[in-house]
Amino acid sequence: MKKRRFLSLLLLLALLISCVSLYACKKSENEGNNKKKTEKFSEYSLDYFDTATTITGYAETREEFDKISQEILSKLAEYHKLFTIYHRYNGIENLCTVNELKDGAHRTVTVDPRIIDLLLYAKDVYSKTGGKVNVAMGSVLSIWHDYRTEGMNEPADAKLPPNELLTEAAKHTNIDNVIIDKEKSTVFLADPKMSLDVGAIAKGYAVEMIARSLEEKEVTGYVINVGGNVRTVGIKGDGKPWVAGIENPNDDENEPYIAYLNLSGESLVTSGSYQRYYTVEGKNYHHIIDPATNMPAERYLSVSIVCKDSGLADGLSTALFCMSYEEGLAILEAIDGAEAIWVFRDGTRKQSSGFFKYVK
Numbered sequence: 001m002k003k004r005r006f007l008s009l010l011l012l013l014a015l016l017i018s019c020v021s022l023y024a025c026k027k028s029e030n031e032g033n034n035k036k037k038t039e040k041f042s043e044y045s046l047d048y049f050d051t052a053t054t055i056t057g058y059a060e061t062r063e064e065f066d067k068i069s070q071e072i073l074s075k076l077a078e079y080h081k082l083f084t085i086y087h088r089y090n091g092i093e094n095l096c097t098v099n100e101l102k103d104g105a106h107r108t109v110t111v112d113p114r115i116i117d118l119l120l121y122a123k124d125v126y127s128k129t130g131g132k133v134n135v136a137m138g139s140v141l142s143i144w145h146d147y148r149t150e151g152m153n154e155p156a157d158a159k160l161p162p163n164e165l166l167t168e169a170a171k172h173t174n175i176d177n178v179i180i181d182k183e184k185s186t187v188f189l190a191d192p193k194m195s196l197d198v199g200a201i202a203k204g205y206a207v208e209m210i211a212r213s214l215e216e217k218e219v220t221g222y223v224i225n226v227g228g229n230v231r232t233v234g235i236k237g238d239g240k241p242w243v244a245g246i247e248n249p250n251d252d253e254n255e256p257y258i259a260y261l262n263l264s265g266e267s268l269v270t271s272g273s274y275q276r277y278y279t280v281e282g283k284n285y286h287h288i289i290d291p292a293t294n295m296p297a298e299r300y301l302s303v304s305i306v307c308k309d310s311g312l313a314d315g316l317s318t319a320l321f322c323m324s325y326e327e328g329l330a331i332l333e334a335i336d337g338a339e340a341i342w343v344f345r346d347g348t349r350k351q352s353s354g355f356f357k358y359v360k
Contacts, residue, residue, distance in 0.1 A: 038221065038237040041065040045073055048080040049203050051227030058221035058237025068219060072210055076226070079206035082112055083198055085138065098187050099138065099195040108188040116185050118198060118205055119178060121311060125201060126175055128312075129319035129331060131291060136178055138195030139169040140294055148287065151278035158280045166294040173291070203229045204269055204314025211310065223263075228270055231310040232263040243360055249274040249301035249343050258349065259341065260360040267310035271317035272302035290322040297322040300342055306358050307338040316340070325350055 038058040043066075045053040055072055059065035081089050088096045093111045101107045122135040143161045151158030177190040189195070198205075203226050211224060211231045220234025223242050232242045241264045245257035249272050261268060273286040273296070290297040303321045305313040316338060320328035325342055332338050332352050339355040 036060055040237065041069075043069040043073070045076075048073075048076045049083075049206070049226060051203070052225075053227070054225040056223045056225075068214070068222065072214075072222075072224060075210045075213070076206060079114070079202075079209070082115055083118065083202040083206065085195070085197055095196050095198060098189065108186045110184070110186050113185050114209075115187065116180060116182055118202070119180055119187065119196075120182065121205060122198060122201055123175060123178070123180075125312065125315040125319075128335065129315060130323075130327075131175075132319035132322045133200045133315045134173060134175055134291055135196050135198045135200070136175040136194055137170075137173045137289070137291060138197035139172045139193060140166055140291075141197045141199070141289060142195060143169055144287070144289055148276075148278045148285070151280065151285075155279065158278055160280055160285065163294075170291075170294050200318040201311050201315045203227055204267070204309075205311035207231045208267070208310040208312075229310055229314055230263070230268040232265055232267070235264045244268045246270060246304045246341065247272075247302075250347060258343065261306060261358040262360050263306075263358065266306055266308055266358070267313040268304065268306050269310065269313035269317045270302055270304040271321045273297075274301055288318060288321050292322070298345070299324065300344055301347075302343045303328075304341050305338060306340070306355070307335070312338070 038060055040056065040058055041062060043055040047053075053073070053076065055069045057065055057068060059068070081092055082094050085095050085099055088094065088100070093109055095115065098109045098111065101109055119135065122133070125133050126135070143165060147159065147161045172191050172193040174191065174194070177194055178196070179188040179190055180186070207224050207226050207229050208231060211233050214222060214233050221237045222233040224231050224233070230244050232244075235241055241262035244261050244263055246259045246261070246268070247270065248255050248258050251274070271288055273284070273288065277284040277286040279285070286296045288297050289295065300321055303317050305316045305320070307313050307316070312335070316331070316335070320331065320340060320342070323331070328340065328342070329352060332340060339352045339358065341349060341351045341355055343349050
């Protein structure tokens with residue numbers, strides 16, 4: 001009797017296990033069937049920050065992707081108009097306005113709060129990089145911009161800026177003379193001969209602000225690339241990390257990229273001497289100016305930074321380009337989650353200790 005009851009209990013237990021297993025399988029099958037299928041889409045623009053913008057993302061439909069990509073481009077347009085130092089726009093007091101109105105009356109300019117946030121961020125990056133990223137260097141950078149533009153347009157007449165001109169301009173680059181009132185949202189340049197140039201951080205900062213707005217809405221599966229400032233938002237639609245290549249500055253067709261990185265919400269930014277330059281008497285002069293010399297930095301061909309914050313990555317890539325490898329490592333050690341790879345002028349490569357965790 002006990003044996004029969006025991007066998008009956010075993011049979012009942014087996015039936016229960018079978019039912020649970022069938023239910024679990026069915027549930028798993030239904031969940032798989034209910035999982036939304038996404039496709040990869042891309043959008044391209046040449047309208048902002050004087051460079052190419054590519055937006056890639058995963059969505060169920062083209063319409064869904066277009067809605068998000070147009071939101072990204074719309075915000076990028078706003079940041080472009082606010083941060084440019086080359087154009088003024090009706091109804092907008094931008095950084096070009098600040099630079100133009102500093103002379104004579106030394107007018108205090110009321111600006112959009114996003115400009116205030118950028119300039120406060122710039123002062124923080126200045127501190128983090130020992131002054132190697134200085135948005136108050138506009139007086140020096142504008143001279144190089146003019147000579148570089150003229151040299152690229154008329155290569156036969158290309159020449160270097162006179163050293164005395166650069167030395168005089170460098171006297172007007174004290175970032176403490178950029179007076180910011182956050183409550184009143186005003187900017188005042190205390191030195192009438194100084195000017196702002198936010199090129200070292202503006203693109204990265206704008207991309208970071210846009211990426212954060214997407215993350216706040218729990219949007220994922222996107223990557224924003226503005227002139228090489230790459231910011232990933234989550235992972236790809238297939239559940240895998242984004243893969244980003246670091247271009248070989250030596251233009252080697254056998255090795256077009258020096259590394260491929262897995263990115264899942266991080267940024268990748270490269271500063272290099274191999275794209276924007278002009279030539280004087282057979283020597284190339286690029287656009288990354290070392291504040292210590294007022295001349296193009298000469299240690300590296302490129303420096304690439306990986307970290308969460310695209311604005312910080314932008315600034316760090318410029319800063320580390322203008323300092324020794326050892327100084328750069330010391331800067332990175334003080335910043336959580338930032339890694340780098342350097343390509344020296346002789347082709348030698350060095351990396352920070354945590355860089356390889358991103359390598360595919």
